[in-house]
Amino acid sequence: MFKQIVEKAQTEGVKAIYLYNWTEPLVHQKIGEFIEVINAAGMGSGISTNLNLAKNMEKALLAEPGYFRISLSGFYQETYKKGHVGGDIEVVKQNMIALHEIKQRLGLRTRTDVYYHRYLDNIEEEALMREFSERLGFNFTTGYTVMMPLEKTLAIIDRDPSVTDTDYETLKRLALPPYDDIVNVAQQHHQQDCLLKDDWLVIDCNGNTILCCTIFNQNEYQVGKYLDMPVAELMQRKNTQKNCVDMCSRCAKKGMHVYSMFPNQGVLERHAVSRIIDFENLASMGLPVDSEMLGRAGEVSAENFDEAQYLQLNEDVRRAVSTGELKNGYQHYVLYGRLEGRLGAGVFSVI
Template sequence: MYIDIVGACNLSCPSCPMGNSENVNFKKAMQVEMFTKIVEKARSEGIQTIFLYNWTEPLIHPKIGEFIEIINAAGLESGISSNLNLAKNMEKAMLANPGFFRVSLSGFYQETYKQGHVGGDIEVVKQNMIRLHELKQQHGLQTLIEVYYHRYIDNMEEEGLMREFSERLGFRFTTGYSVMMPLEKSLAIAERDPSVTDTDRETLKRLALPPYDDLLNLVRHYANQSCSLKDNWLVLDCNGNTILCCTIFNQTEYQVGKYLDLPLAQLTRLKSTQKNCVDMCNRCAKNGLHVYSMYPNQGPLEAHAVNRIIDFQRHTIMGVPIESDQLGRNGEVSAENFDEAQYLHVNQDVRNAIAGGSFSSGYQHYVLFGRLEGRQGSGVFSPA
């Protein structure tokens, strides 16, 4: 279970809805009494873990420590994620001994960090990280502290520095490619909606996985894949409403009922039957954006991101400018120029995979794997 216990954030990150979308959600702090009832119901329904974040900054809540203690007292796992620019309630949270404390950041130096975490100060974050380490040591806390580094195509050189800094403090260091959120924003980009702003386009230039046509062409092949974000995750807003999924930002429109008013089975069923939710899920799946959200660091999506980063670094070294939507597409054959017959003729293993039902066509294999493997026989590359 993920709960936004507040309706605000102290930063305005451009790849996050708190920085790129109008906030029409509830903008209040959840009351302890409501939260206690939610935890009691969650425990009775078999929920084992409660994380106090989705879109917002949990350290804003003055009673964050009490919230963590309530979860722990119920015998459930507790966790928070923070940009760690706020020190005021950090100690309260840490001394409550959460099971998991994630620090979310995107650079080692301020010049880089401020682009992804607008309004933040990486030197403040580093000092607060040191303080977290001290608190853990002084009080013998068991909290797993994880530093999560958001990868952009232009911050990779600083990743190693932040990894070393984090691991010296005894923190676990993990990484992941940033994606454009929320779902509504990714859909606007995919569907050429005029609401996409110039600021959004500048952010897209920094992403290793912008939802451009080439990426959508890849993830649309997974349109029928089930969505664990909707089916397996329970997301509540600060007013106790159950939200369709964690990628949705308009929590007012895409909520299926108050968690305390309906049994879990009914809330889960409403996600798949309530008309506006069904319509949104269909739009999402049609564009493959559920896969974009679920697996940005795996398989073909990871390879796609690496390809863009390598291309960016190569052009940076050479001093040759390139449009962001062409990064990572060097040598790619378009759908119009793809030679299906030739591709199958020279790739026996692909023919065998299609015969075995692993792929529906040579083009599907090319989009997902072949173009990244440098396969022969795909046709003639035609530069845009």
């Protein structure tokens, strides 16, 4: 079935197939064979792993995927276990060393990326993991973590009782939680195209096509067997099948199709915090960065935000707005400025 999927994808102009979505690809003993099939068809291939397992790592590397990504969230176990529950960062680091040695021994050139998930409480460990990764010859990238899956994010926005205490603890760790201020920014772009729906096909292990990669309940949002119909029809079903239309409308209305892409939009890195933030110090100044409330306590709301003053006191933001890189000063404040202690936001600013 997998070979048939790849053959069909090749005829339909698919450029790349990535072997991960809500799963761990190294679990599969034939992961190397899957990669070889994709490569033989002339398409790009890649996998993303948390690397707590290594039993099929060499098989995957020998097949030479286009890239091999390691996803992690800390340098020390006390921090790492919060974002990767049940995982062991020391095992991951040992597997990273083993991966490096395999590449050296076999002369493999597969690009290896380490992707560091940023939380409020792991930024101080980022430099340590960067140094460790780069000493092994791996590329190091990072991005602010957002809440997933989509069903969970929408439940938080809607104040649904299904949101658990554990979810709220996770929200406290996020620099970009789906609280009212973030939603307010994302909603400004509700008419923006959804790249995850329009540019990607998600196929489960049974060959079913799914609405998008942010959906966890894949059984409920299937649009058809990939091998049974052309891509054009599958894409059309995403836009016409009632349950998919309802979910997409709900998602776009809240701007969550934009929120899910925040870590990958470039602007985050260009305007990201360039120094280690002393969050406790910000809190002592009246700028707490977490709250059990659905909204950020002690921060300036959209209604009270002083756009003119903020742009006047933050020249780099003013330039970014003038060039269209940012929509307005409020967008910068919500995504970065409140965490950086920027002046001029309004009545709660430190001035």
